[in-house]
Amino acid sequence: MRENKQERFMPHSLIKDVLPEIHFKEPALSKLSDDLFDKNDLEIFMLRLDEIHPVISGNKLFKLIYFLEEAKQSTHKQIITFGGTYSNHLAATAFVCKQLKIKSIGMVRGEKPKVLSPTLLFCLENEMQLEFVSRDCYKKINEKDFLKEIENIYGEHILIPEGGFSIKGKEGAGLIHQYFSDKNFTHVCLPVGTATTFAGLVDSNKNETEIMGFSVLKNLNDIEKRFEELKVNRQKKYSFISDYHFGGYAKKTDELLFFMKTFYQENKIELDFVYTAKMMVGVRDLIQKNYFVAGSKILCIHTGGLQGNTSLATLDFFV
Numbered sequence: 001m002r003e004n005k006q007e008r009f010m011p012h013s014l015i016k017d018v019l020p021e022i023h024f025k026e027p028a029l030s031k032l033s034d035d036l037f038d039k040n041d042l043e044i045f046m047l048r049l050d051e052i053h054p055v056i057s058g059n060k061l062f063k064l065i066y067f068l069e070e071a072k073q074s075t076h077k078q079i080i081t082f083g084g085t086y087s088n089h090l091a092a093t094a095f096v097c098k099q100l101k102i103k104s105i106g107m108v109r110g111e112k113p114k115v116l117s118p119t120l121l122f123c124l125e126n127e128m129q130l131e132f133v134s135r136d137c138y139k140k141i142n143e144k145d146f147l148k149e150i151e152n153i154y155g156e157h158i159l160i161p162e163g164g165f166s167i168k169g170k171e172g173a174g175l176i177h178q179y180f181s182d183k184n185f186t187h188v189c190l191p192v193g194t195a196t197t198f199a200g201l202v203d204s205n206k207n208e209t210e211i212m213g214f215s216v217l218k219n220l221n222d223i224e225k226r227f228e229e230l231k232v233n234r235q236k237k238y239s240f241i242s243d244y245h246f247g248g249y250a251k252k253t254d255e256l257l258f259f260m261k262t263f264y265q266e267n268k269i270e271l272d273f274v275y276t277a278k279m280m281v282g283v284r285d286l287i288q289k290n291y292f293v294a295g296s297k298i299l300c301i302h303t304g305g306l307q308g309n310t311s312l313a314t315l316d317f318f319v
Contacts, residue, residue, distance in 0.1 A: 011062070011175040011176065011178055011179065012024065012026055014065065014175065015061065015065060018065055018068055018069045018072065019065075019068065019096070019099075019100075021099055021100060022053065022056070022096070022099055023053075024052050024053050024056075024061070025051055025052055025053070026052075027047055027048045027049050027051055027052055027179060028048045028051060029045050029046070029047055029048070029179075029180070029183070029299075030045065030046045030048055030267070030269065031043070031044070031045050032044040032045065032046055032266075032267050032269075032300070033266050033267055034266065034284070036284065036287055036288065037287070040287055040290075040292070040294060041294040041295055042287065042292055042294070042295075042296050042297075042298060043296075043297045043298065044283070044298045044300065045183075045185075045297075045298070045299050045300070046267075046269065046299070046300045046301070046302050047176075047179060047180060047299055047300070047301045047302060048269070048302050049176070049301060049302050049303060049304055050270075050276075050302045050303075050304040050305075050306055052304070055091065055092060055095040055307070056092045056095060056096050057092075057304030057305070057306065058088070058302065058303040058304020058305055059173055059176065059190075059196075059197040059301075059303040059304065060088055060089055060092035060164075060303075060304060060305075061092065062172040062173045062175050062176055062197070062200075063089075063163070063164030063169040063172050063173050063196055063197065064092065064093065064096065064160070064164060064169075064172065065172045065175070066168040066169075066171060066172045067079070067158060067160050067164070067168055067169075067172075068096060068100065070158055070168075071100070071102050071158050072100065072102075074158060077101070077102045077103060078102065078103045078104075078105070078154070078155070078156070078157040078158065079093065079097055079102055079103070079104050079105070079157065079158050079159075079160060080104075080105045080106075080107065080150060080154060080157045080158070080159050080160070081093050081104070081105075081106060081107070081159070081160040081161070081162070082106070082107045082108075082109070082138075082141055082160075082161065082162040083106060083107075083108065083109070083162055083163070084108070084109045084110070084249075084250075085108060085109070085110065085113065085116075085117040085119060085120055086117055086119045086250050086274065086308050086311060087106075087108075087119060087163075088119075088274075088304065088305040088307060088308060089162070089163050089164065090106045090108070090119065090120075090123050090128070091119050091122050091123060091126075091307050093106070093128070093160065094106065094122065094123040094126040094127070094128035095122075095126050097126070097127075097128070098126040098127050098128075103127075103129070104126075104127070104128045104129070105128065105129045105130075105131060105154060105157075106123055106128045106129070106130050106131070107131050107133050107138075107141065107150075108120065108130055108131065108132050108133065109133060109135060109138045110132065110133075110134070110135055110138070111132055111134060112132040117311060118307070118310040118311055119307060119308070119310075119311075122307065141161075141162065142161065147159065162194060163193055163194030163196055164194070164196050165194040165195070165196045165226075165230075166196070166230075167230060167231065169196045169200075170196055170199045170200040170203065170230045170231075170232070171200065172200070173196055173197040173199070173200030173201065174200035174201065174203055174204035175200075175204075176197070176200070176201060176301070177200075177201055177204040177205065180299055181206065181207075183297075183299070184297060185209055185297050185298065185299040186209060186210065186292075186296045186297050186298065187209065187210045187211075187212055187292065187296060187297075187298045187299070188201060188205075188209055188210070188211050188212065188298075188299045188301065189212045189213075189214065189279055189282075189283050189298065189299065189300045189301065190211075190212070190213060190214070190279065190300070190301040190303060191213075191214050191215075191216050191275035191276055191278060191279040191303055192213040192214060192215050192216065192217075192220070192223075192240070193216055193217060193249070193275065194226075195213065195220075195223060195226045195227070195230075196230070197301075197303065198211070198213040198223075198238075198240075199226065199227055199230040199232045201301075202227070202232055202233075202234075202236045202238045203230075203231075203232045203233055203236065205236050205237070205238075208237060209237065210237050210238065210239060211236070211237065211238040211239075212238070212239050212240075212241060213238065213239070213240045213241065214241050214244055214278060214279040214282045214283075215240065215241065215242040215244070215245055216245055216249060216274060216275050216278050216279075217245055217248060217249045218245050218247065218248035218249070218251075220242060220245075221242075223240050241282055241286075243282065244278050244279070244281050244282035244285070245278060246278055246281075249274070250273075250274050250308070252273045256273055256277055256278065256281065257273065257312075259277060259280070259281055260273060260277045263277070263280060269302070270306055270309070271302070272304075272305040272306050272308050272309055273308065273309065273312065274305055274308045275303050275305050275308075276300075276302050276303060276305070279300060280300060283298070283300060
């Protein structure tokens with residue numbers, strides 16, 4: 001049934017059908033500038049999913065779309081989901097649920113901090129009920145006993161796993177492929193957190209394009225297991241690269257921030273330090289290491305998440 005929907009709708013047709021209350025822009029394909037690209041006879045483009053919406057930007061919208069479709073058709077208008085203190089997923093879920101008048105509850109990893117992050121403050125502004133879960137308990141969020149306890153406490157609800165990691169999330173993310181499937185890219189690069197979007201793009205790939213996932217997490221060693229759980233056809237062409245996480249999720253260095261500044265000056269595109277900046281550092285480094293043959297046409301997917309940059313001490317270079 002889901003596969004039929006993917007064939008029947010271009011992404012924005014489905015989005016407008018499910019979320020007519022919210023205006024979304026079509027994402028542009030921007031060609032990137034860098035002397036390194038020209039020197040190596042490469043064309044590099046960026047799919048600007050960050051432009052779709054100021055809040056529900058990037059891949060978050062696609063991972064949520066089928067859950068939101070279910071929620072609008074459901075009699076119990078309540079969504080429960082999970083995330084950390086800087087979770088783009090929580091922020092997007094909070095915003096869209098408020099717009100749709102659906103109650104949202106966010107299970108936040110870790111004890112409640114004395115000062116809430118900008119992300120969690122945004123969630124509260126959008127009427128998400130935050131419940132803080134100890135790190136030990138949070139490790140159990142996918143176990144049946146934990147999920148049963150949630151149902152006993154909060155009643156009937158639609159559960160969205162952390163980061164949308166699920167078959168529904170994968171199928172929604174797979175819709176992104178339709179924005180570039182006819183553009184003859186040799187490689188498609190994207191940052192990887194839960195691997196939901198990575199799985200969706202690998203599974204929806206219908207040609208010899210190499211889908212390249214760049215981990216933003218340290219020690220993300222179970223991609224094969226995740227793909228198995230999401231029922232990904234692993235005969236498809238993909239590669240997983242784990243060398244550019246800069247210390248782990250939401251970790252950053254002066255080198256990474258300097259790269260973001262330089263990239264903005266050259267392309268007038270803001271990257272986020274959690275996801276897309278790390279991917280672009282990786283792509284550029286692989287070019288220097290001659291990973292891509294001359295004449296390659298490479299697409300880099302901007303997965304949004306710019307709200308995370310509000311935690312940076314300065315954003316002066318994005319002006």
